[in-house]
Amino acid sequence: xxxxxxxxxxxxxxxxxxxxxxxxxxxxxxxxxxxxxxxxxxxxxxxxxxxxxxxxxxxxxxxxxxxxxxxxxxxxxxxxxxxxxxxxxxxxxxxxxxxxxxxxxxxxxxxxxxxxxxxxxxxxxxxxxxxxxxxxxxxxxxxxxxxxxx
Ligand code: IDP
Ligand code: MG
Numbered sequence: 592x593x594x595x596x597x598x599x600x601x602x603x604x605x606x607x608x609x610x611x612x613x614x615x616x617x618x619x620x621x622x623x624x625x626x627x628x629x630x631x632x633x634x635x636x637x638x639x640x641x642x643x644x645x646x647x648x649x650x651x652x653x654x655x656x657x658x659x660x661x662x663x664x665x666x667x668x669x670x671x672x673x674x675x676x677x678x679x680x681x682x683x684x685x686x687x688x689x690x691x692x693x694x695x696x697x698x699x700x701x702x703x704x705x706x707x708x709x710x711x712x713x714x715x716x717x718x719x720x721x722x723x724x725x726x727x728x729x730x731x732x733x734x735x736x737x738x739x740x741x
Contacts, residue, residue, distance in 0.1 A: 598706035
């Protein structure tokens with residue numbers, strides 16, 4: 592069972608899309624194991640996006656992600672990292688497949704609504720930036736046997 596970090600970015604929160612985005616992950620069967628509303632500080636943004644430091648879009652990216660509140664979540668499920676990335680769509684909404692979050696609600700790469708960890712290593716790095724161990728819950732749902740085969 593994999594875990595992945597999701598950020599519902601400032602544009603999605605401002606546009607009233609929190610529920611719509613959570614709904615897509617929830618109905619997929621992914622289990623929410625941590626969730627909060629917060630405003631990302633420049634220090635946290637720089638740690639989270641350290642791999643992009645020095646790129647032309649980096650200053651704008653830090654401004655964007657710190658500009659207003661976000662919802663951060665940890666989702667758990669079978670191949671959760673890949674499933675979430677496919678549900679989000681390609682980084683640039685103009686190139687994302689129809690039916691994905693980024694294609695259905697976005698137009699530009701700098702306003703692409705949602706973040707999801709891109710690998711198990713990235714998820715292991717990102718999750719502790721946003722959540723302490725005791726903020727991540729272990730629980731089962733009555734529906735789990737109808738979603739997970741074993
Ligand atoms: P990802 O979010 O799909 O993993 P990354 O390449 O890791 O995409 O880029 C991180 C974020 O930086 C993107 O989600 C997007 O918000 C922003 N970004 C990436 N490339 C560009 C760009 O060329 N212009 C503006 N923003 C960009
Ligand atoms: Mg990325």
